[in-house]
Amino acid sequence: MEDEKCYTSYAVKGHDSHTDLWIVIHGLVYDCTRFIDDHPGGVEVLMDVAGKDATDVFEDVGHSDEARLFLEGLRIGKLKTEENIDSIAKTSSSSVKSSISYSLGKRHYINFYTIFGLVVLAGIVSTSFVVHSRELFYSRP
Numbered sequence: 001m002e003d004e005k006c007y008t009s010y011a012v013k014g015h016d017s018h019t020d021l022w023i024v025i026h027g028l029v030y031d032c033t034r035f036i037d038d039h040p041g042g043v044e045v046l047m048d049v050a051g052k053d054a055t056d057v058f059e060d061v062g063h064s065d066e067a068r069l070f071l072e073g074l075r076i077g078k079l080k081t082e083e084n085i086d087s088i089a090k091t092s093s094s095s096v097k098s099s100i101s102y103s104l105g106k107r108h109y110i111n112f113y114t115i116f117g118l119v120v121l122a123g124i125v126s127t128s129f130v131v132h133s134r135e136l137f138y139s140r141p
């Protein structure tokens with residue numbers, strides 16, 4: 001969306017009530033007012049992020065493709081900040097596909113470090129096990 005409206009985070013903050021609720025996800029602004037009572041995850045979780053950036057909580061839940069498609073329908077513009085330019089570039093093609101692949105990419109990145117950490121941990125544990133068992137073996141009378 002080329003002529004998409006830009007909102008400051010201050011402007012978004014003003015829409016934080018049950019009857020007027022905006023949130024920000026990946027640098028894009030969504031008006032969730034008409035959706036709040038129909039949200040399968042409940043009203044409370046949306047009220048918690050009313051007028052705020054909900055990117056992390058939205059992604060943590062692992063929303064379906066249908067949820068992401070629905071989200072597109074609530075979009076009213078983008079956030080006016082320097083920091084989210086990268087994030088907007090990745091999602092503002094208005095294709096749901098790109099936002100999904102971005103979030104999947106993020107998960108793969110996290111998985112890589114998790115596996116790397118587990119391999120290092122396993123190495124440390126097995127090394128100390130070998131060292132200790134050798135010490136026990138040689139200290140026998």
Ligand code: HEM
Pocket residue numbers: 030032035039040041042045046049054057058061062063064065066067068070071074
């Ligand atoms: C406007 C933004 C949002 C939309 C369009 C949306 C949409 C949906 C949809 C369609 C579902 C049903 C399951 C699915 O298809 O993934 C769902 C479930 C859920 N959502 Fe959201 N959601 C939004 C924001 C949020 C936020 C900010 C949270 C904060 C934590 C949240 C928490 C949840 C939870 C916990 C469930 C699971 C409910 C269950 O399985 O019992 N959602 N959401």
